[in-house]
Amino acid sequence: MSSKMADAIKQLIQERGISVDLVKRTIEDSLLAAYKKKYGVVDNAVVRFNEETSEVSIFSQKKIVEEVEDPVEEISLSQALLLNQECEIGDELLIEIDPKDFDRGSVQSAKQKAKQSLRDIQKNTLYSEYQEKLGEMIIGYYQRERNGNIYADLGKTEGILPKKYQSPREVYHANDRIRALIYEVTKTPTGLQIILSRTHTDFVKKVFELEVPEIYDRTIEIFKIVREPGYRTKLAVYSNREDVDPVGACVGLKGVRIQAVVRELEGEKIDVLKYDTDSKTFIKNALSPAEVSQVILLDETKKQAMVVVPDNQFSLAIGKQGLNVRLANRLVDWNIDVKSESQFAEMDLSADTKKAVSALFG
Incomplete structure (x- = not known):
C-alpha cells in the first residue's frame, strides 16, 4: 500500500508537474470527504503523512468522557485506557481509522473527488507554466493532423498549430520536430489549449x-x-x-x-x-533588394512618397504581385508610389511636386 502511494505521488510530480504539497492536499481532502460521508462531521478528523510521503493515516480525535453521548467525537474512559493506560477524563485521543471501514459509496466519492481535484490542479499548474512562456519559442513533435490543424507533443501537454498559423511552404510528417511560438494559452472545459504559431x-x-x-x-x-x-x-x-x-x-x-x-x-x-530616422533613407532601404535613384516626399502629413528606380529595377522594386512595395509600405508606414526612370521622365508633374523635386536637387 505504502509503495503504491509513493509511486503514484512520484508519477504525479514528475509526469504532470504537480507539487508534493498539492498532491498531499488532494489526498487529504479526499480522505476527509470520505470521513464526513460516513460520520457526518469532519471537525475531529486528522490526516497525517509520514516523512517520506509514502504512507497516510486518518485519525478521529475523541474526548475522553465518563458517559458517551456522541460516539463520533467522544470515547469512554474504559475504552480509552485500552489504548493508552496513562489517559484520564478530559484528555483527547487520536484513534486511527481504517479506510476499509468507510463504505463503498464514501470511497468511490472520495476517489472521484481526488481525480477531479488532480485534473483541476494539473490544468491550473500547466496553465500557469505556459502562461509564463507566452511569446516564447518551444519545440514540439508532430503527432497528428485534423482539418489542417497540427497537434504537437510538447512533453507535459499538447499544442495546436492551426492551419492559419502555418506557412504555406511547410509540410510535416509523423514525429517531425516543430519549432513554434507559444501564441495563446487558454483554459477550456476539456483541458488546457495551447495555440502555436509559425506565421x-x-x-x-x-x-x-x-x-x-x-x-x-x-x-x-x-x-x-x-x-x-x-x-x-x-x-x-x-x-x-x-x-x-x-x-x-x-x-x-x-x-x-x-x-x-x-x-x-x-x-x-x-x-x-x-x-534610419530620415524618412527618405528609410524608404530607400525598405525597397531592398531594388536599387533606388530618387525618393521624393510628396506629402509628409499624409505620408505619401514617390520613388524612382532604374528601368531594370522596376519589377524588382514592385515585387511579384506587388509584394515588395506592399511590405515596404507597411515597414515605413508611408504610401509609396514606385516609378521607373522612363515613367518619371514622361510624367506631367504638378507645381508642388516640381517644387519638391527642385528642392531635392537644389
Missing part, C-alpha cells in the same frame, strides 16, 4: 534572437518586422554601438546566420535592412 512576426524575431547573439543581448535592436508568411519578410534593424554593423551582424560571415534563419522559415525570402 507571426514575433516568431521571426525569436528565430533571429537564436541565431544572432547581438540581437539577443540588444546590441542590435529590431525596429520593425513585416511579413507575408511563406513568401517574404522585411526586417529593419539598428545598432546601439557605432562599431557594430546591424545588417552585417544579422547576415553573418558568408551569410551563415541569415541562411540558418531562411532554413527555419523553409526558404522564405528575408530582407534585412538598416532602420
Whole structure:
C-alpha cells in the first residue's frame, strides 16, 4: 500500500508537474470527504503523512468522557485506557481509522473527488507554466493532423498549430520536430489549449534572437518586422554601438546566420535592412533588394512618397504581385508610389511636386 502511494505521488510530480504539497492536499481532502460521508462531521478528523510521503493515516480525535453521548467525537474512559493506560477524563485521543471501514459509496466519492481535484490542479499548474512562456519559442513533435490543424507533443501537454498559423511552404510528417511560438494559452472545459504559431512576426524575431547573439543581448535592436508568411519578410534593424554593423551582424560571415534563419522559415525570402530616422533613407532601404535613384516626399502629413528606380529595377522594386512595395509600405508606414526612370521622365508633374523635386536637387 505504502509503495503504491509513493509511486503514484512520484508519477504525479514528475509526469504532470504537480507539487508534493498539492498532491498531499488532494489526498487529504479526499480522505476527509470520505470521513464526513460516513460520520457526518469532519471537525475531529486528522490526516497525517509520514516523512517520506509514502504512507497516510486518518485519525478521529475523541474526548475522553465518563458517559458517551456522541460516539463520533467522544470515547469512554474504559475504552480509552485500552489504548493508552496513562489517559484520564478530559484528555483527547487520536484513534486511527481504517479506510476499509468507510463504505463503498464514501470511497468511490472520495476517489472521484481526488481525480477531479488532480485534473483541476494539473490544468491550473500547466496553465500557469505556459502562461509564463507566452511569446516564447518551444519545440514540439508532430503527432497528428485534423482539418489542417497540427497537434504537437510538447512533453507535459499538447499544442495546436492551426492551419492559419502555418506557412504555406511547410509540410510535416509523423514525429517531425516543430519549432513554434507559444501564441495563446487558454483554459477550456476539456483541458488546457495551447495555440502555436509559425506565421507571426514575433516568431521571426525569436528565430533571429537564436541565431544572432547581438540581437539577443540588444546590441542590435529590431525596429520593425513585416511579413507575408511563406513568401517574404522585411526586417529593419539598428545598432546601439557605432562599431557594430546591424545588417552585417544579422547576415553573418558568408551569410551563415541569415541562411540558418531562411532554413527555419523553409526558404522564405528575408530582407534585412538598416532602420534610419530620415524618412527618405528609410524608404530607400525598405525597397531592398531594388536599387533606388530618387525618393521624393510628396506629402509628409499624409505620408505619401514617390520613388524612382532604374528601368531594370522596376519589377524588382514592385515585387511579384506587388509584394515588395506592399511590405515596404507597411515597414515605413508611408504610401509609396514606385516609378521607373522612363515613367518619371514622361510624367506631367504638378507645381508642388516640381517644387519638391527642385528642392531635392537644389
